[in-house]
Amino acid sequence: MEMVSKDISNNDALDDAKTGAEMCPTADNPPAFEEYAIRVDGISKCFESYGYQQFRHVPGILVKSVKTALKSIKPRLLGQFIDSNQLKGFWAINNVTLDVKKGEVLGIIGRNGSGKTTLLKLITKVTHPTAGRIEVYGRISALLGVGTGFHPMFTGRQNVYLGGMVLGLTKEEVDERFDDIVAFSEIGDAIDKRVQHYSSGMRSRLGFAVAVQLRAEILLLDEVLAVGDVGFQRKCLKEIINMRNSGRTILLVSHNTNAIKTYCDRAVLLEEGRIVRDGVPADVVSYYLSHMFDEGKVKSIGDNAERMGDGSIYIKQFWFEDEMSRRVSSPVCGEVVTLCFEYFCQDPVNTKNVELGVALRDAGGRSLIRISTEKTAMRFESVKKSGVIRVTIARVPLIAGDYSFDYRMTADGEEADYIVNAAEFAVAEGDFFGTGMCETHSPIVVDQTWSLHDLRPEEKAENVKNDALGG
Amino acid sequence: MAKDIIDHIKPHEVITPIGSRFWPNFPDVWRQRELVKMLVQKSINSRYHQAILGIFWALITPVCYMVIMNVFFGLLGGFKSGDATPYSLFLLSALVPYQYFGKCLGDGATSIINNEALIGKVYFPRLIFPIVTTLAGTVDFVIAFVFFIICFVVMQQPLGWHMLALPGAVLALFILAISSSVFISVLTVKYRDVRYALPTIIQLMFFGSPIWYPSTLMPAQYHWVWGLNPFAGIVEAFRWCFFGTETVSLPLITSSACTTVLLGVFGLFYFNKIQRQLADMI
CATH class of the missing domain: 2.70.50.60 (abc- transporter (atp binding component) like domain)
Structure with a gap:
């Protein structure tokens, strides 16, 4: 089966190669196809409802259990089969086509529930698509939310190895990077404690360190900027710039539209599982801010x-x-x-x-x-x-x-x-200082101007006098 | 030159709705063998974490069962091994595989549910989870089995040529354990009822297999039906290897072997079908 699927992909790639070559002279001038990092082609994801009901009392559970059992047995006895088209589902991602070039930093924005995370989960194979096709060129390291991919019962150290091996690294390769990861996460001796006992800050620091330091070609970051203190945010942003400079492909999901504007080469806007805007981050963000909040405004x-x-x-x-x-x-x-x-x-x-x-x-x-x-x-x-x-x-x-x-x-x-x-x-989160960083420690933010000076002569004199008095 | 380009452009990964149609992607699992190794080690280390007797529990449990059953079934119930074999050894030869099989079923059933934190967030071949619990259980089995062989030698049982078939019996047990784990791991996710039914199933397996009674207790013409319980034939095979029982029931063993193979094939097929939905169901 493995062999067959590989053959298919090869043929497709060759076909793409031809069309790619033909398209090259056009005005759009698409990149040679080998420069793609991720190609998402008409992907859809339908979540079927698996019907977990909540029951208030025991007789209710019994009645419901018997009912559901009968319901599921009856069509089988009668030889009827449930037509999958009739399944009522929720289309989290609906026919999304998206090509991400190598070295591109792509921002993904959209309201909660617009399918951003599902899209990343599809690309990382965590969930299975209902239709469509995704091609991934390179290893993917993903950070989907706070401290994820961590097994709570494992120590930090074990989780680092787990993360590395999931990525397809050998133990030796993780060994090599281990010290960098611990240093970056600033987690110290706690690395040998169970992740269960970590604070959310420690989890997110370690998660980001693992995602970044394992040096995969493609990095998916989902809301990593929403957690952690200012120092950590700054570190993350700095690292994102480093990675961009080293030619890595990054998909960044964030509600922080300023970060998207500042650090992304391109942005897409998702709405109800569809891409509704794709282009320059500033344009996509302003469209998002002006159009996405139509309801619930008044x-x-x-x-x-x-x-x-x-x-x-x-x-x-x-x-x-x-x-x-x-x-x-x-x-x-x-x-x-x-x-x-x-x-x-x-x-x-x-x-x-x-x-x-x-x-x-x-x-x-x-x-x-x-x-x-x-x-x-x-x-x-x-x-x-x-x-x-x-x-x-x-x-x-x-x-x-x-x-x-x-x-x-x-x-x-x-x-x-x-x-x-x-x-x-x-x-909403905003870029008060124009630095891409947000205050998180105190509720009020004020304008401020910082500067460094020598003492003025009269100040010097005054201080000398004070010293003398004090002495 | 052309080949270079093709290698270069070949996607690292292609994701389609169909995926692997019938079987889980075995090469994928093999590629992650280091991960399996690590998870097995971790599982063994943590299993007896903070237990004073540690890994010795792998011995204590079957020995306790053996002693209790010796008293109740042997002394009070009057059950015998059916030949010259001491009843205690007769019991232990079946209890060691039974413990292993029961443990693999129990751990296998929760193998995926217990790892939901990982399944919803990162991808690796889901087949790894039941494989890991089975392998970790195998370590316990090896310890208990070595202990049994020591008892066997100490009690000066005659060694026969049947012993040569022992690797086959162990392999069959392993295949049964891993296929049932694979099957039950996804079945539990799909139908949570399995979790509650499982202790009863394991208990039934105990009474429905020739563990504390010789297989001759069952009329021979029904043995092929009995083999639908795959574990019954495996116990019989173990007995035959060690004691060379003349009354070995070949229909029981062959029938059980067939059931095991069918279970394995169907288990993998079903696993492959369910694994696509795992992250959405958990």
Whole structure:
């Protein structure tokens, strides 16, 4: 069987060779086919539902068991077979065709559930395709999520060897690279502890070290930048650049669109298992940011909370807008955002001096930032029956995460509408400092300027005086 | 020159929905032999981790069974070996393979489920998992089997030419163990019921095989049907090798051998069918 499949692939390769040669002079000028690292041709993946139900009580389990047993036996007894076309499934990947050139850094973006991880799993053979064909030219090292491919019951050392052998290296080859891996992961003596007992940071460090230091030709990284502290993120990004320079092919899945823009040569956007955009990272990312959040942008207010106040004027809906006044589902750290509050006023004639205050809280309920008309000495003297109050924040100073807000609206100093925990929202990861790195340790990010100087003469004099006094 | 180019452009890997149509990809498994070696070592090391008696448990269990059964079946039940062989040795000759087979079935059943952390995240030939548990179990078997041979020699049993067939019997046992492991490893994933049924199946195997009674207890005309229990014939083969029982039941042995081969072929076929869906099912 092995032989047969190899023959087929050879013939195909030869056919491709001919077509490739013919196509060379065209305007697109595709690369010679031997320069491909991965060729994905019309791949699809359908997840069948294997029907695991949850039962609440024992009689339910019994009844359900008998029912399912009868259901599966009956067609067999009657000689009926389930037609695989009738299987209701979920098409995680739907007819994806994608060629990745050798040495290319390809970013894959898309919403959760758009099939990014499934695509990587198909390429690494973890799951089996339903249709299509994938050709891989070179060994693949993959890091699918945090500390994966690790057996929790194995020690770090054993897992390193496991990873190497899965990649097809011999024990000696792993021996050679072992010290580099341990050094890169900064894991020290813990390498002989079971991975079970590792912190998530240690797992991700070791996982990345294994993926990178085993020096496979192709590297698949799924959300590796989402974990670890700043130092580790920096190290990862540096290593990605190193690998790119050494001509390795990298597929990078990330929600960090800035990393995609900065480090990728090309990006594809997946939506519902299809590639909807393929091209220059900056274009794909901006398309993604502006088109992917159409739904869920407008948030209804106070669904689960109690409204206080006389209700003479109140907020109906709330949404965010970006710099270009496009509605977005979440603000991006470091970028312009406008909070828009659509209000409704019962009696516009008698409602004067409207004020609004908003307190942003983190997931733990801690109040982080207050924005208010009061402190900025603003008030809206007269309002119409309905309209929008907008407040713009120049650079969102919050790190990626989940937040909520309270607001209080007054008219002529009388409380009109007050809700604690009015709505929840998420802040998306962004490149606040323009360095591709994200603050993860504190919730607030601020603009900062660093510099190094000699002491000025008057400072010197002052300090000498202080020293003298202190001495 | 042309050949160079073809070698260069040949994909390292081609992934298609069909994959290997009938059999798991054996060359793939062979290529990963170092991994198998490592996993077997790891499995042996961790099995008796923090157990004072360690690897001696491989001996203690069959010996305990032997003593208990000697008392209840032999002394109280009046069962005999059917010839001049001491009943204790008669028991041990079957208990050692039975322990091995039962262990391989039990470990094989959980071999894939226990490794779900790996299966969902990295690829290597899934066939490795049942192979590893079987090989790790084989180490225990070898220890217990050597112990049995020592007992055999110490008790001054006559050595016959039948002994020459012993490698064949051991090989048959190994083939049975590995094919049932392969089969049951995926069957357990597909039908979790197997896990709960398995202890009963192993227990039935104990009563349905001539472990504590001679095969002559069963009317000879039914022996070929009895061979549908593949383990029954293997026990008979072991007995024949050691004791040269004149009453050896050839129908039982041949029938069991056929069942073993069929089980092996079907097991691999079924494994290949299920392994594509493994990552999605777990």
